[in-house]
Amino acid sequence: GDSVTQKQGQVTLSEDDFLFINCTYSTTTYPTLLWYVQYPGQGPQLLLKVTTANNKGISRGFEATYDKGTTSFHLQKASVQESDSAVYFCALVESPPNYNVLYFGSGTKLTVEP
Amino acid sequence: GPKVLQIPSHQIIDMGQMVTLNCDPVSNHLYFYWYKQILGQQMEFLVNFYNGKVMEKSKLFKDQFSVERPDGSYFTLKIQPTALEDSAVYFCASSHWGTSQNTLYFGAGTRLSVL
Numbered sequence A: 001g002d003s004v005t006q007k008q009g010q011v012t013l014s015e016d017d018f019l020f021i022n023c024t025y026s027t028t029t030y031p032t033l034l035w036y037v038q039y040p041g042q043g044p045q046l047l048l049k050v051t052t053a054n055n056k057g058i059s060r061g062f063e064a065t066y067d068k069g070t071t072s073f074h075l076q077k078a079s080v081q082e083s084d085s086a087v088y089f090c091a092l093v094e095s096p097p098n099y100n101v102l103y104f105g106s107g108t109k110l111t112v113e114p
Numbered sequence B: 001g002p003k004v005l006q007i008p009s010h011q012i013i014d015m016g017q018m019v020t021l022n023c024d025p026v027s028n029h030l031y032f033y034w035y036k037q038i039l040g041q042q043m044e045f046l047v048n049f050y051n052g053k054v055m056e057k058s059k060l061f062k063d064q065f066s067v068e069r070p071d072g073s074y075f076t077l078k079i080q081p082t083a084l085e086d087s088a089v090y091f092c093a094s095s096h097w098g099t100s101q102n103t104l105y106f107g108a109g110t111r112l113s114v115l
Helices: none
Strands: A003-005 A010-014 A019-026 A032-038 A045-050 A056-059 A062-067 A072-077 A086-093 A102-104 A108-113 B005-007 B010-013 B019-024 B031-037 B044-050 B053-057 B065-068 B075-079 B088-095 B110-114
Touching: A003 A086, A003 A102, A010 A019, A019 A086, A019 A108, A032 A062, A045 A056, A045 A062, A072 A086, A102 B044, B005 B088, B010 B019, B019 B031, B019 B088, B019 B110, B044 B065, B044 B075, B075 B088
Parallel strands: A010 A108, B010 B110
Antiparallel strands: A003 A019, A019 A072, A032 A045, A032 A086, A056 A062, A062 A072, A086 A102, A086 A108, B005 B019, B019 B075, B031 B044, B031 B088, B044 B053, B065 B075, B088 B110
8 A cells, every 4th residue: 555654753953954854655656745844732734745756846945856766755955944843744645536545654853953 | 824623632531431532624624534643653544524424434443433523513533432542643634625636734633542
């Protein structure tokens, strides 16, 4: 079945550092891949999504692309700020017909130190 | 932005008792979801619900689980009876359309502790 693997459980950076978080996925369909961000005390909220391999999703200074050849999906930001500290989840949703289920990675807790 | 509210934020219950988790979805949304997250693990899909019916459910959605949204009120997840392995954070979500067509909005979760 479909799955998403997110191996980086925790990442600690300093302000203005470069962020790179990677996920790998497994699916037999043509998925949409997403990144969610969860701030303390809140539910996950959509950060960005990429519907086609090799296309780029951009939001709030974050970028994401997915590589169908390596079945990997990454999130990056050129210069992180303390306010970016949160948990970041990658997720996959299949193309129809089974498109009503999100498969999540286990999350990467990002801590940005001043 | 749109908000999904979950009540309560934390529920402690004895094993074998019934529990109802409440979700107030975004007002014009049509699809509703429950996800389960055991501490340190990924969020996993339980069930989605549309037009008064369960559309899909996972193997985690045991026979002891049920969902409903009577008359447009709260979307609820009921567990009867509860078991120790039901301890987790339960996230409710809603969307206007199905998952791939629109954004899911999540609540902050209800932490269920079964003793």
